[in-house]
Amino acid sequence: MSVQDIMGVGIMVLGTVFFLAGTVGILRFPDAFSRLHAVTKADNLGLALIALGTSILAADGFTAAKLFLIWILIAVSGAIGGHLIARHALRDKS
Amino acid sequence: MTDPWIAFDLTLAGGMLVVAWLALASRAAFQMIVMFMMFGILASLSWVRLNAPDVALAEAAVGAGITGALLLRTLSSLRHAPKERAPHWPIAMVAGVLSLIIVGALGAALLMAPEASLGYDRAVAIRLDQSGVTNPVTAVLLNFRSYDTLLEIAVLSAALAIMLMLGSKPLSPRPLGPLFLPFAKVIVPSSVIIAGYLLWLGASQPGGAFQAAAVLAAGGIVLILGQHYDPRARDGALIRLVCGIGLAGFVLVAIGGQILTSEMLRYPEGLEKTWIVMIEATLTVSVAATLAALFVGALRKGTTA
Numbered sequence: 350m351s352v353q354d355i356m357g358v359g360i361m362v363l364g365t366v367f368f369l370a371g372t373v374g375i376l377r378f379p380d381a382f383s384r385l386h387a388v389t390k391a392d393n394l395g396l397a398l399i400a401l402g403t404s405i406l407a408a409d410g411f412t413a414a415k416l417f418l419i420w421i422l423i424a425v426s427g428a429i430g431g432h433l434i435a436r437h438a439l440r441d442k443s
Numbered sequence: 444m445t446d447p448w449i450a451f452d453l454t455l456a457g458g459m460l461v462v463a464w465l466a467l468a469s470r471a472a473f474q475m476i477v478m479f480m481m482f483g484i485l486a487s488l489s490w491v492r493l494n495a496p497d498v499a500l501a502e503a504a505v506g507a508g509i510t511g512a513l514l515l516r517t518l519s520s521l522r523h524a525p526k527e528r529a530p531h532w533p534i535a536m537v538a539g540v541l542s543l544i545i546v547g548a549l550g551a552a553l554l555m556a557p558e559a560s561l562g563y564d565r566a567v568a569i570r571l572d573q574s575g576v577t578n579p580v581t582a583v584l585l586n587f588r589s590y591d592t593l594l595e596i597a598v599l600s601a602a603l604a605i606m607l608m609l610g611s612k613p614l615s616p617r618p619l620g621p622l623f624l625p626f627a628k629v630i631v632p633s634s635v636i637i638a639g640y641l642l643w644l645g646a647s648q649p650g651g652a653f654q655a656a657a658v659l660a661a662g663g664i665v666l667i668l669g670q671h672y673d674p675r676a677r678d679g680a681l682i683r684l685v686c687g688i689g690l691a692g693f694v695l696v697a698i699g700g701q702i703l704t705s706e707m708l709r710y711p712e713g714l715e716k717t718w719i720v721m722i723e724a725t726l727t728v729s730v731a732a733t734l735a736a737l738f739v740g741a742l743r744k745g746t747t748a
Contacts, residue, residue, distance in 0.1 A: 418633075422629075422630070422633060425626060425629050425630065426626075426630070428622075428626075429622055429623065429626040432620065432622050433619060433620070433623075436619075436620055
C-alpha cells in the first residue's frame with residue numbers, strides 16, 4: 350500500500366464518519382429543522398471527504414475533476430433541498 | 444478466499460428487499476413513492492455491481508429520478524387522497540399464487556438456461572466494428588436492434604399523446620424563495636453540458652440518449668418549478684413539435700435506410716457513426732422535452748380535465 354492509498358482510504362473513512370453522524374442526527378433529533386441541520390451539514394462534508402479520497406485514488410486529473418463537479422452539484426442541490434424543506438416546514442407550522 | 448465484496452452485495456440485496464417491502468407496505472402514498480425512489484437507487488447500485496454501468500445510469504436517471512418526479516407530480520394532482528383498502532382475501536390469494544408462479548418460472552429459467560448462452564456478447568463483439576461505435580450497448584440499441592429503440596420512442600410518444608388528450612390538472616408551482624434562482628443558474632447550464640457530455644460519451648462508454656435526455660429534462664423541470672419558464676404561456680405548439688420530432692425523425696431514418704440500403708433501419712456503410720449521432724442527438728432533445736412535458740401535464744393554457 351502506497352502513501353497515496355493510505356491517505357485516500359483514510360480520508361474516505363473519515364467521510365463515512367460524517368455520514369454516520371448525519372444518520373444518527375436524523376434518527377435522534379426531535380424536529381424537522383434540527384434533523385435538516387444534521388443531515389445537510391454532515392452529508393455535505395461526508396461527501397466532500399469521500400470525493401477527495403476517491404480523487405486521490407483516481408487515475409487521472411480528469412476523473413478527479415469529474416468527482417469535484419459531482420461534489421459541487423450535490424452540495425448545491427443539498428443546500429437548496431434543505432432550504433426548501435425548511436421553508437415548507439416553517440409554513441406548515443405557522 | 445471469499446470475495447470481500449460479498450458483504451457489500453448481501454447488505455445491498457437485503458436492503459433492496461427491505462425497501463421493496465416498505466414501498467409496498469406503507470400506508471401513505473408519499474412514503475411509498477420515496478421508498479420506490481430509494482429502491483431505484485439501490486437497484487442502480489446493484490447494476491454497477493453486475494458490471495452494467497449503462498443500465499445503472501439509466502436506472503438512476505430514469506427509474507429513480509424522472510419516474511419519482513412523475514409519481515410525486517401525479518400524487519399532487521390527485522383530487523382525493525388515494526384510499527387504502529385491504530384487498531379481499533380471495534384476491535390476495537390469487538395475487539400471491541400468481542407471484543409465486545412468476546418467481547418459480549424465473550428461477551426455473553435461470554437454472555435451466557444452457558451454460559453456453561452468454562447472451563449476445565459474442566455476436567455483438569464480432570460485428571462491433573461494423574456498427575460505427577465502440578460501446579457495445581449503444582451498438583445494440585442504435586444499430587443491431589434499433590427497431591426496439593424505435594418502438595420505445597413510440598411508446599413514450601403514445602404516453603404523451605394520451606396525457607395531452609386526457610388533460611391534467613395544471614401544475615401550480617409555489618414560490619420557492621430567493622435562493623432558487625442562484626440554484627437554477629448553476630444547475631440548468633450544467634444539465635445542458637452534462638447531457639451533451641453523456642450523449643457524446645455514449646459512442647464509446649456508458650452513456651447515451653436516454654440518460655442525457657433524463658438529465659436535460661431535470662434541468663427543464665428546475666426551470667419550470669422555479670417559474671422561470673412556463674411552457675403553457677407560450678411555445679405550446681413548438682414543444683409538441685419537439686416532442687414529436689424524435690419519433691418522426693426515427694421513422695424517417697427507417698425509411699431513408701430502406702431507400703439507401705434496401706433494408707429498414709440499416710445505415711449506409713461508412714456513415715454509421717454520423718447517422719447514430721444524428722439520431723441520438725435528436726432523441727435526446729425530443730425525449731427530454733417529452734419527459735418534461737409529461738411532468739408539466741396539460742400544455743395548453745387553461746386546459747383541465
